[in-house]
Amino acid sequence: MSAGGLKSMLASAVVAGVTEARARIFGHILNPTGQRSAHKILRKKLIGDKVAQWYPYDIRKDDPLVMARQEEERLSKLEMLKRRGKGPPKKGQGRRAVKRNK
Numbered sequence: 001m002s003a004g005g006l007k008s009m010l011a012s013a014v015v016a017g018v019t020e021a022r023a024r025i026f027g028h029i030l031n032p033t034g035q036r037s038a039h040k041i042l043r044k045k046l047i048g049d050k051v052a053q054w055y056p057y058d059i060r061k062d063d064p065l066v067m068a069r070q071e072e073e074r075l076s077k078l079e080m081l082k083r084r085g086k087g088p089p090k091k092g093q094g095r096r097a098v099k100r101n102k
Helices: 002-026 039-043 048-054 064-084 095-101
Strands: none
Touching: none
8 A cells, every 4th residue: 555655656756856857948937836927928029119110200209390380389279279268277276276175
């Protein structure tokens, strides 16, 4: 009876040793408990550079003339809204401040 128990214990030790050796040789992560791990996700290649290459470079950000024109358009639109009374409220006069004061 004890010989069978010894054989099974020896076999399980051999299997564990082979598993550890295989993980060390091939660079696998050993997870004998089977708990969840982020290793599978972290093992993947990063794709950020490929995604960034897909979109063309925006030249408008570097051209000061284009940026100045856009800022001028924004300011003129803001002035037009203010004349109609639709502009942003002064600091402390917004909806949140009115709600807090009630």
